Amino acid sequence: MDSNMDKQQQKLVLYNTLTRRKAEFEPLHAPHVGMYVCGPTVYGDPHLGHARSAITFDILFRYLTHLGYKVRYVRNITDVGHLEHDADEGEDKIAKRARIEQLEPMEVVQHYTRRYHRAMDLLNVLPPSIEPQASGHIIEQMELVNRILANGYAYESEGSVYFDVARYNQDHRYGILSNRNVDELLNTTRELDGQTEKRNPVDFALWKRAAPEHIMRWPSQWGEGFPGWHCECTAMGRKYLGDHFDIHGGGEDAVAVVLVVS
DSSP: OOHHHHHHHOOOEEEETTTTEEEEOOOTBTTEEEEEEOOOBOSSOOOHHHHHHHHHHHHHHHHHHHTTOEEEEEEOBBOSOOEEETTTEEEEHHHHHHHHHTOOHHHHHHHHHHHHHHHHHHTTOOOOSBOOBGGGGHHHHHHHHHHHHHTTSEEEETTEEEEOHHHHHHHSOTTTTTTOOHHHHHHHOOOOTTOTTSSSTTOEEEEEEOOTTOSSOBOOTTOSEEEOHHHHHHHHHHHHHOSSOSEEEOOGGGGSOOOOOO
16 A cells, blocks of 8 residues: 555544543644643653653654654753742742752753753653753743733732733633633632732742742843743743644643633
8 A cells, every 4th residue: 555645544533631532633734733742840850750741742743743744843841930839939949959959050950951861862752843941931931921911811919920810710711621610729729828919829920029049030020030830831832833733742730721812
């Protein structure tokens, strides 16, 4: 059988988190496919979770290429903004490692990025088409925060900018991918000490004011600070794949937030 005919007859079926059903994959702009995958936060050695994600999307990348698609595969490196706790508290994970090991944060980033790449090589995982670093896209993340502010879905408070979950939910269904609603979030989110600058405990930081001891910081119109880790994938995905792309992959935390920023 002709190999081209054989490829045309092959189909790819993927699970759609939005519809919660399997569906035949149809790219937005065939033969091009845009795929963004959340990469590692490089403050420690790679683990089984990193391997599972990398292998899963490596297989998908290879199969899409086998089918004849021109795939732009973007997988980021998180090197700033990921705090110890999801409730916007604690130290930056990389800054904490740098303090413990008495290194500069970028030394930590370089060391564990190399370790991650070495692990991927041992697993025979192909490199992505583009591997952007969050710290290299601070301007894009600031622009994203300004866009969300302009849309009325965020607010500034004491030098930080928070996403306004309740306001967003008035126009769009918040948690549409995770299948949770705002009332459930309100009922399951504990009150946090030191979080009174938030209008609501479930609101999360798009830009966080840097404490005096915080090493990784950038000047902004809101004061010196750093972007929230919620912003990086949206900002970098839009930069390299456009406002609409075909596949977004990652862990379960990747389905927690879907932002309308246009």
